[in-house]
Amino acid sequence: MRGSTILLLLVLGFIGQKSSCIDIFPGKKHFVRIVNQLEKEQLDYHCRSADDDVGLRSLLPDGEWEFGFRNNFINTHWDCDFWYANYSAHFRAFDWYDDFLEKCGGAHCIWAAREDGISLYSITENEWYIELGWTENKPHL
Helix, strand or coil: HHHHHHHHHHHHHHHHHHCCCCCCCCCCCEEEEEECCCCCCCCEEEEEECCEEEEEEECCCCEHHHHECCCCCCEEEEEEEECCCCEEEEEEEECCCCCHHHHHHEEEEEEEEEECCCEEEECCEEEEEEEECCCCCCCCC
């Protein structure tokens, strides 16, 4: 009994250090939303974690799609690839660290594909921030 109490205190102490501002307790539901803000282009994308894969998907302009998952505390992260026309981008769409979750503003990370790059919406600041640009894919000759 004493050993389990010490282990529980250690785990709670670790969680407290890692989650000073954002609730990242194991099992908490988080969401990633993909928004196509490209004016006239279809957005193709693929998002996956170590344990899950949402498959290849597409969104028409002004389309949105969201997926949810439960944080497993140890290594939950999601990577996404976006592409349209001759452009592509690879990025981390979700990570369980405080700094990352604070950028999102909580349990929802909302990403938009726009002509000027990939933007993340800060819920707490009610503002879009460009996180990365597109890579131009050269045609194969």
